[in-house]
Every structure is written in structure tokens, then in C-alpha cells.
Amino acid sequence: MTACYLGIAERIHAELCKESGVVVLGIDGPSGVRKLNPGDKVVYYSPKTAPDGEVLRSFTSIGEVVGEGEYERDLGAGRLLWVRDAAWAENPKEVSIYDLLERLSWIKKPKNWGFYMRGSHRQIPFEDYAVIAEAMLGEAP
DSSP: OOOEEEEEOOHHHHHHHHHHTEEOOOSSSSHHHHTOOTTOEEEEEEEESSTTSOEEEEEEEEEEEOSSOOEEEEOSSSOEEEEEEEEEOSSOOOEEHHHHGGGOTTOSOGGGGGGGGOSSEEEEOHHHHHHHHHHHHSSOO
16 A cells, blocks of 8 residues: 655755655654655655755655665765655646645644644655645646
């Protein structure tokens, strides 16, 4: 069964994952990516453009896990991160969280939406992934 995950990372890090053809879910070990399986869906939410960048609060990348197993890789910062191979959509539209708040079931209280975006990742319902995918890609998955 396909699972869907929301990764939370600045846009610059989401773009680096896309360019590298990998997904990273957390920087403190393999547990985030270890649970992924080929075919699982991943979308990145970016609160900011970069660690010291402008506020963004948008979904920025969307893709699918490919290949078997996690492994360590340096994505250019001199630090090994645990990754899984991923195929990313070429030109997704960045979509503001505010455009989708009322339609995402895992956000129980839209007024307090920031509470639901804590941490480095979370599993989300397929229905919510489909809402995000349609907004970013112009079509349902």
C-alpha cells in the first residue's frame, strides 16, 4: 500500500534533494527514510526560502520514492545525510499553505495550522496528498 509523507525543509534544501534525486526526512539518522518504500509519495513543505531566508510557507516539491533502501550521501554541505532515491516532478507550482488549509484533513484546527507543521516530517493521508498534488501539478495523482 502506498504511503504519503510530508517533508518539512527550506526551499533551498528541497531543491537540493530534487537536483540530487533523493529524499531526506530528518537530519539526525536514518529513521525518517527507513520507513519509505518504492512508490511512496513525498511532498516538501517549505516554511522559508533558506535557513536565514524569507518566509515562504508553501509546498515546493512533489515526487515519489524509487529504488530500494536508504544510504548515506553528502549533498554538498560536508555532512552525510540518510537518503532514499526519489523521482521528482519537473515543474510543480509552488502552492501556499493558506490556499489549502481548509481542505487538508490532518490539520484539525486551521487557525492553529503551524502546530501541525512541526518536526521534520509526518505521514499524511492519501486524500490530502491528492489535494496538494492537484494544486501543484494541475491534476490528481
